[in-house]
Amino acid sequence: MIAELHWNDSWGLVTELDMRALSKAGGNRANAPARDFIMLIKALAYGSLREKVCAAEYLIESDDLVKVFNILSTFVSGEKKRQMADYDVAVKLGKLDYEVALVDFAIR
Numbered sequence: 001m002i003a004e005l006h007w008n009d010s011w012g013l014v015t016e017l018d019m020r021a022l023s024k025a026g027g028n029r030a031n032a033p034a035r036d037f038i039m040l041i042k043a044l045a046y047g048s049l050r051e052k053v054c055a056a057e058y059l060i061e062s063d064d065l066v067k068v069f070n071i072l073s074t075f076v077s078g079e080k081k082r083q084m085a086d087y088d089v090a091v092k093l094g095k096l097d098y099e100v101a102l103v104d105f106a107i108r
Helices: 010-025 037-046 049-062 065-075 079-092 098-107
Strands: none
Touching: 010 049, 010 098, 037 049, 037 065, 037 098, 049 065, 049 098, 065 079, 065 098, 079 098
């Protein structure tokens, strides 16, 4: 639903995910279900649009974005590998941050 609402609007999607993460920050995270990191990376790499956005949201709010980005880049191949390389260059040049790169990857 969020991806459809912010189709081709990475900034709007990142803002929405940030607001959701902040609204959950006050809650009790100890009761949250344990998520398998590799399962989430695979969902982000190969899942449907819904699975990708959900995995991205969870990983962005709960894990180190540099780690997520680098591990995700090892799971993909072909055009997705080139896309990750382009994101990497953009991040290193200061044009993107890891959060925006991950969200953009999820919605494409």
